[in-house]
Amino acid sequence: MKFIETHAHLSDKAFNDDRNEVINKSFSSGIEKIIEISCSAKDWQNALDLGENYKNKIFPVFGIYPGYIEELNAENLAKLQDNLKKDFCAGLGEIGLDYYWDNSKKKEQFKILDSMIDISNRLEKICVFHTRNGKDEKNDSAYMDLAAKLKNDWSFNNKKRNRGILHCFSGNWEDAKTGLDLGLLIGVNGTFTYKKNHELREIIKKAGIENIVLETDCPYLPPQAIRGQRNEPSQIPLIAQAISEYLSAKVEYIAGITSANANELFSNKPFSTSEVENGLSGE
Numbered sequence: 001m002k003f004i005e006t007h008a009h010l011s012d013k014a015f016n017d018d019r020n021e022v023i024n025k026s027f028s029s030g031i032e033k034i035i036e037i038s039c040s041a042k043d044w045q046n047a048l049d050l051g052e053n054y055k056n057k058i059f060p061v062f063g064i065y066p067g068y069i070e071e072l073n074a075e076n077l078a079k080l081q082d083n084l085k086k087d088f089c090a091g092l093g094e095i096g097l098d099y100y101w102d103n104s105k106k107k108e109q110f111k112i113l114d115s116m117i118d119i120s121n122r123l124e125k126i127c128v129f130h131t132r133n134g135k136d137e138k139n140d141s142a143y144m145d146l147a148a149k150l151k152n153d154w155s156f157n158n159k160k161r162n163r164g165i166l167h168c169f170s171g172n173w174e175d176a177k178t179g180l181d182l183g184l185l186i187g188v189n190g191t192f193t194y195k196k197n198h199e200l201r202e203i204i205k206k207a208g209i210e211n212i213v214l215e216t217d218c219p220y221l222p223p224q225a226i227r228g229q230r231n232e233p234s235q236i237p238l239i240a241q242a243i244s245e246y247l248s249a250k251v252e253y254i255a256g257i258t259s260a261n262a263n264e265l266f267s268n269k270p271f272s273t274s275e276v277e278n279g280l281s282g283e
């Protein structure tokens with residue numbers, strides 16, 4: 001049984017003492033591929049090194065996180081586009097809108113997003129989105145603002161499916177439905193296992209396994225069983241287990257379908273067609 005981890009921050013300083021051990025432990029826990037998320041210009045070099053050192057195993061995505069407005073300059077944008085052209089680069093991210101902690105900087109967040117969507121269109125890169133509604137969900141919907149932006153300006157791959165991921169989904173059903181209609185998959189992580197997250201579990205059930213991918217967002221968001229500890233890609237099987245129990249489906253099925261979804265999404269690059277077929281047929 002193989003899994004794909006679609007959202008890790010292995011460049012984080014939380015892994016400075018034992019990064020290679022954590023990575024090897026991931027592979028021995030059944031993780032076949034890891035998407036490394038590098039969303040600050042300060043981290044890009046570390047993610048490039050991971051992509052270089054773990055060819056065909058770790059695939060970085062690069063971007064500028066909502067809120068890092070000080071990183072939006074010509075020099076960084078040129079560097080970002082160079083990174084996105086690397087053969088091991090899987091896409092653009094994590095980018096988006098976050099109104100939860102601070103909804104006073106929407107203009108700045110939109111400025112970054114505009115620039116990232118423009119790059120996605122020109123370089124034909126799938127996107128990993130970070131989206132979080134404000135505390136007053138109705139008046140501060142990051143999901144709806146993102147959807148409006150994508151509907152108007154996102155020309156990359158105008159297909160019904162496989163354009164990107166709504167990572168760490170935390171919205172309501174309408175947010176999920178709007179995302180699915182835009183061709184996005186839903187990233188499910190340890191928050192699925194948190195006791196109070198009934199609404200999220202129901203939304204995932206409704207969205208269907210054919211529309212989800214697995215992720216940890218490590219070192220953040222450890223599943224319920226290890227709350228308070230550092231999260232790692234090796235926790236992916238535990239998240240799959242929780243989903244399998246909730247949906248009354250075999251964990252092998254969850255592993256197979258979510259891996260096929262991830263392979264299909266990222267096959268734009270760098271996964272080859274044969275790998276997609278393997279993901280679909282062999283678990």
Ligand SMILES: [Zn+2]
Nearest residue numbers: 007037094217
């Ligand atoms: Zn993240």
